[in-house]
């Protein structure tokens with residue numbers, strides 16, 4: 001027991017690379033081939049014969065281990081694979097590859113490694129009766145770039161599907177639950193029979209396909225089984241026997257053998273490229289998608305898995321080129337860093353309980369923040385800090401909820417027809433519209449393979465265990481049943497009785513029987529820049545700037561068409577199928593990064609087959625409630641609340657309606673920078689301004705002696721409002737009226753942007769993000785008011801001169817100047833488009849192709865038509881394209897600083913850091 005490898009998991013870890021040299025075989029001996037290689041120590045192999053023509057090649061190679069021909073497979077396993085292999089018992093994904101030239105001994109080695117691993121795994125299981133184990137096997141081969149199920153007699157090729165969270169999954173892949181070791185052996189021999197074997201001049205029994213045997217192991221403490229708080233470790237191990245690289249001339253292949261050889265070499269080439277690129281760090285595009293092999297094994301290559309590679313080689317001089325190639329491959333592989341995590345599955349009940357506890361804790365912490373001496377500035381400051389911390393934690397909690405929400409949709413889909421009745425109806429109000437499946441690469445829950453659903457959480461390595469004991473969980477922003485979290489959150493925020501009611505509702509359903517959460521455990525914070533490799537690429541969307549059809553698609557509400565990184569989402573992601581527990585680091589990039597090339601054409605790899613899946617902007621489903629607290633900005637609006645959510649609670653945790661108050665003086669923040677032209681960065685100023693307004697309001701109330709117990713608890717003026725009310729209903733009275741209202745507000749805002757010379761960047765971000773969801777009412781309202789305020793302050797001089805920055809007028813001048821610069825930049829940026837694209841753009845924007853300075857004309861037209869919303873949309877898209885905005889997931893509405901909705905950032909490490 002002990003820790004699950006705080007020592008050996010939880011940090012970046014290099015791939016374990018060994019080289020095995022087989023003895024000269026009969027054919028080689030017959031033709032008096034000589035052995036050129038010698039293992040001179042446990043980790044070094046040298047080229048013995050210094051042929052003059054070879055002098056430019058290195059003669060000495062060092063790896064983690066080298067095995068000469070006198071070493072047997074047991075030794076190879078013990079020293080070169082065992083550690084990696086058995087980590088699967090600790091909930092860590094692992095993979096063992098055999099790589100090498102044809103006839104170099106890959107199958108020979110891998111068969112032994114699999115046998116010894118399985119035997120050790122069953123040994124372990126026998127010795128740990130306190131835990132219950134479930135083992136499952138799936139097996140596939142990739143033959144001529146087609147994936148086949150080796151556990152099924154049906155040889156129809158299987159599709160690969162991309163799941164944003166689980167990565168690449170093989171559709172309809174059989175997964176057999178194992179009864180015992182004999183059953184496993186039986187299945188393995190069945191696989192062997194199924195595998196494509198052919199004779200070449202180098203190997204009578206040459207494997208013509210890549211074989212992946214995948215064993216999934218789940219384990220949980222028997223002590224807790226049936227108690228509802230079950231936590232399970234779940235991980236997979238892949239035994240990968242690659243097809244051998246070969247030279248047609250040497251292998252004397254022709255016809256179908258030759259074709260096989262081409263496919264084999266091509267996928268091995270991709271594997272080599274992936275390894276080579278990874279060995280140089282994770283910068284740039286990694287072409288996982290260029291072959292099925294690398295797609296399927298992506299997480300084992302620089303991702304969430306421990307990996308061992310055994311390179312096999314023949315010592316014969318005739319194979320020197322191939323042997324060197326293998327050694328070069330091994331040398332690159334040595335540099336590749338993985339980041340394995342412990343994958344923990346928790347039952348819904350356990351998850352719910354945990355979340356409930358967290359919510360209660362947060363609530364009680366909030367209650368403790370009683371303003372004892374509001375006149376004491378130090379106390380106020382301290383409370384301010386406390387509140388901000390609270391805000392952060394609450395926000396994280398809400399992020400959990402939103403993530404859960406997205407998971408719920410999967411769940412609903414899975415429940416689909418079976419449980420389409422009442423339960424579905426009740427839950428569906430929380431579901432998020434899902435992107436339609438568009439291609440083979442689009443993940444379809446209902447059709448996908450037979451394994452179980454998992455979610456994620458974060459694992460506290462310090463209390464992890466070696467072997468398979470229950471780890472101490474630290475949930476990280478992850479839950480599957482959004483409604484559970486949502487209910488919990490609401491309930492914890494309001495009344496505990498309601499919470500219990502909702503929890504019992506949840507548990508009364510049999511979700512736990514069907515679904516589990518894999519808590520993908522992060523052992524350490526990754527130190528690498530997880531941002532770089534994110535390849536969330538807008539595919540057709542780039543062209544949609546030019547193409548009306550894509551605009552139409554956008555219009556139809558399909559959202560943005562994004563191409564996910566070939567690298568799947570990571571870390572905290574909820575992975576539902578067993579093998580998909582792995583996450584690659586670059587996906588985390590997708591999540592947390594700030595430099596993801598949303599429209600970054602340059603990073604697209606033309607060779608990589610596109611894999612499009614449709615993804616909506618993060619949206620809150622209609623009808624879901626949002627928990628929020630608010631700042632009262634004043635009583636200007638009759639129908640829309642002016643609440644700015646700051647995620648604070650009243651000190652007694654109760655709902656308290658912000659008192660309406662005359663706002664004139666509230667709208668006079670001392671430091672409110674009203675310059676509208678500073679683009680997105682200025683938004684934080686705006687928000688600061690809004691907070692400042694609230695603060696002033698509060699201070700005024702203090703001065704007026706109006707500070708009542710119920711009205712506020714926060715020195716920055718947060719007036720605690722109903723933490724459970726649906727903001728939309730509150731702000732717009734009726735949800736049905738909201739779309740119309742939004743449309744009108746949007747038009748007004750577009751006019752005001754123009755009038756206030758607001759930055760193009762800001763306009764575009766706002767326009768693209770705020771699309772009229774019910775929860776957007778806040779953003780819309782605040783933006784509208786902000787702009788009105790700016791407009792008034794500039795044109796009418798209505799703002800109190802003592803409270804507005806002295807350089808107000810200067811600010812507006814600056815706005816204009818900056819706007820001009822932005823247009824110039826836009827004009828330059830249009831160079832990014834190809835000539836053909838530009839022509840299409842000009843045509844679309846009504847610019848004569850024979851006119852002069854067309855780019856200047858275009859840049860001047862962008863965001864000038866304030867009446868035509870379609871034009872506004874095109875403007876936004878064009879700016880987004882040229883300025884390379886963040887992709888939507890990374891450009892949450894919170895960028896407007898108001899924190900109304902949760903950033904659907906990622907499956908990554910936001911969470912419950914205490």
Ligand SMILES: Nc1ncnc2c1ncn2[C@@H]1O[C@H](COP(=O)(O)OP(=O)(O)OP(=O)(O)O)[C@@H](O)[C@H]1O
Nearest residue numbers: 022101102103104105106107108203206207243244
């Ligand atoms: N270390 C070894 N000791 C003894 N014999 C070996 C060793 N490695 C391989 N062989 C023998 O060499 C032959 C080829 O091995 P194997 O089929 O494993 O090669 P391979 O790399 O998988 O080839 P291919 O890529 O063509 O499938 C087999 O007959 C095998 O028994």
